[in-house]
Amino acid sequence: MICLSVVRRPVAILPIDSGRYGSPEMRRVFDEENRLQCMLDVEAALARAQAKVGDIPSSDAETISKKASTENVPLKRVRQIEARTKHETAAVVAALAEACDRSGRYVHLGPTSSDILDTATALQVKEALQLTLRRLNQLERTLLRLTENYQDTICVGRTHGQHALPITLGLKFAVWLREISRHISRLRECESRVVVGKLTGAVGTMAGFGDHALEIQRLVMKDLGLRVPEVTTQILQRDRYAELMCGLANLASSIDKFSTEIRNLQRTEIDEAREPFDLETQIGSSTMPHKMNPRISENISSIARVVRSLVQPSLESVVTWHERDLTQSAAERFTIPEAFILTDHILTRMNYVLSNLRVSSDRMTRNLGLTGGAELSEALVNTLVKKGMERPKAFKLARALSIKTAKRQKSFQDLAKQDPKVAELLSKKELESVLDPRKYLGKTKALIHLAVSTTRRERRLRGLSS
Numbered sequence: 001m002i003c004l005s006v007v008r009r010p011v012a013i014l015p016i017d018s019g020r021y022g023s024p025e026m027r028r029v030f031d032e033e034n035r036l037q038c039m040l041d042v043e044a045a046l047a048r049a050q051a052k053v054g055d056i057p058s059s060d061a062e063t064i065s066k067k068a069s070t071e072n073v074p075l076k077r078v079r080q081i082e083a084r085t086k087h088e089t090a091a092v093v094a095a096l097a098e099a100c101d102r103s104g105r106y107v108h109l110g111p112t113s114s115d116i117l118d119t120a121t122a123l124q125v126k127e128a129l130q131l132t133l134r135r136l137n138q139l140e141r142t143l144l145r146l147t148e149n150y151q152d153t154i155c156v157g158r159t160h161g162q163h164a165l166p167i168t169l170g171l172k173f174a175v176w177l178r179e180i181s182r183h184i185s186r187l188r189e190c191e192s193r194v195v196v197g198k199l200t201g202a203v204g205t206m207a208g209f210g211d212h213a214l215e216i217q218r219l220v221m222k223d224l225g226l227r228v229p230e231v232t233t234q235i236l237q238r239d240r241y242a243e244l245m246c247g248l249a250n251l252a253s254s255i256d257k258f259s260t261e262i263r264n265l266q267r268t269e270i271d272e273a274r275e276p277f278d279l280e281t282q283i284g285s286s287t288m289p290h291k292m293n294p295r296i297s298e299n300i301s302s303i304a305r306v307v308r309s310l311v312q313p314s315l316e317s318v319v320t321w322h323e324r325d326l327t328q329s330a331a332e333r334f335t336i337p338e339a340f341i342l343t344d345h346i347l348t349r350m351n352y353v354l355s356n357l358r359v360s361s362d363r364m365t366r367n368l369g370l371t372g373g374a375e376l377s378e379a380l381v382n383t384l385v386k387k388g389m390e391r392p393k394a395f396k397l398a399r400a401l402s403i404k405t406a407k408r409q410k411s412f413q414d415l416a417k418q419d420p421k422v423a424e425l426l427s428k429k430e431l432e433s434v435l436d437p438r439k440y441l442g443k444t445k446a447l448i449h450l451a452v453s454t455t456r457r458e459r460r461l462r463g464l465s466s
Contacts, residue, residue, distance in 0.1 A: 022341035030337035038120035044068035049219035053212035056106040063103035072099045089113035110208035118236045119197030126195045128340040135347040143177040155364035166437040174451040197226040203323040204233040234324035238317045245314035256304035259297035276356035310335045372405040373412035376435045387425040
C-alpha cells in the first residue's frame with residue numbers, strides 16, 4: 001500500500017489568528033513582523049544613543065539604524081538562525097549584525113536580552129493602549145448621545161430582577177457613561193507605569209554600558225517615547241503588567257455588564273431594547289426561523305470571561321527567582337496580546353450595538369404598568385408620613401394595598417382611592433399626582449446633567465470634542 005503524504009498549507013488554530021476576533025489594527029500590533037520590528041527599533045535606538053555619547057562611531061550607528069528594519073532583517077532569516085541557536089534575541093542580533101556588515105560588530109553592545117524584549121513589549125503596549133483609549137473615547141461619545149437622547153424616556157427600574165421604582169433609560173446610560181469615563185482615567189494613569197522600557201543590562205547594574213550607562217538609557221527611552229524606570233533587576237518588574245491586566249479585565253467586566261443588561265432587556269417578555277439585527281439576511285437559528293438572538297451581546301460576555309481569566313497568570317508572573325527567570329516569558333506571549341486583542345473586540349462590538357440599539361419606549365410604558373401602579377408604593381408611604389401618619393402604619397397600609405394589587409383585584413391607585421385612611425389625608429387629585437410615575441423620578445434630570453457635564457469637561461481636557 002502506497003501512502004502519499006499531503007503537504008498542507010499552514011492554517012490558523014486560534015480564532016484570533018484567523019481574524020475572527022479583534023481589529024486588524026490591534027492584531028497588527030502583536031503580529032510577529034511588528035514584534036521583530038520593535039526589537040530592531042530598540043537596537044537601532046541603542047546604537048544612536050551610544051554614538052551620541054561617543055561609545056561607537058556615528059557612521060556605524062547610522063548603518064545600524066538604516067538596516068534595522070524587517071525589510072533588511074526578514075523574519076524568515078531570524079527564524080533560521082533561531083532554529084540553530086535556540087535563542088530569540090541572539091537570533092535577531094545575529095541577523096541584524098549580518099545585514100550591517102562591518103558595522104555589525106557594534107550591534108547589541110552592552111545590553112542583555114531582557115533589555116531588548118521588555119523595551120519592545122513597552123513599544124507594543126504603548127501602541128495598543130493608544131488604540132484601546134481611542135475605542136473607549138468612541139464608546140464614551142456614543143453613551144453621551146444615548147444619555148441625552150433618552151433622558152426623558154421613562155421605564156421601570158429593577159432590583160433582584162423585580163420591578164422597583166420608575167427611572168429613565170437616560171439614567172441607566174448615564175451610569176454606564178461614567179463607568180467608561182473611569183476606565184479611561186484608570187488606563188491613562190496606568191499608562192505612565194507600563195509604557196516603560198529598560199536598558200540596565202544583566203542583573204540590573206548597567207555594568208555592560210560603561211560610564212555613560214544612565215545617559216544611554218535616557219537617550220534611548222526619549223528616542224522611543226518611553227519612560228525611564230527608577231531601578232530594575234535584569235527584567236522590568238511585572239507588577240506593572242499585572243496592573244495593566246487587572247485594568248483590562250475590569251474594563252471587560254463593565255462591557256460584560258452592559259451586554260448582560262441588553263440581553264435581559266431583549267428577552268421576549270421584556271422586549272424594551274434590542275441589539276441590531278439585519279432582517280434581510282441575518283439568521284438567528286438554524287432550525288427556528290423566528291429567532292432573533294442577542295448573539296453579539298452573548299459573544300461579548302463570552303469573550304469577557306477569557307479576558308478576566310488572564311489576570312491570574314499575570315499576577316503569577318510578578319513572582320520571579322532572584323534577579324530574573326523565564327517563568328513569565330511564555331505566559332506573557334499569550335496574556336498581553338490576547339487581553340488587548342479581545343478587549344479591542346468587545347469594545348468595538350459594544351460600540352456597534354449601542355450605536356444601533358433599538359429602543360421600544362412603548363414596551364417600556366407597558367411594562368411599567370405590569371404591577372398595576374404598585375411600583376409607586378414608596379411614594380405613597382412617604383407622602384402619608386408627611387401628612388402625619390406614622391411610618392410603620394403607612395408602610396403596612398401600602399403593603400396591604402400592594403398585595404391586593406398583585407392578586408389582580410384592582411389597580412394600586414384605585415385601591416388607594418377607596419381606602420378611608422388614605423382618603424382622610426389625601427384628595428383624589430393629590431393621590432393621582434403622588435402616583436404619577438413621571439413625578440417620582442427624584443433628581444434624575446440633575447444626576448444626568450451632572451454626568452454629562454462632567455464627561456464633557458473631561459473630554460475637553462483630553463483634547464476631544466465634548
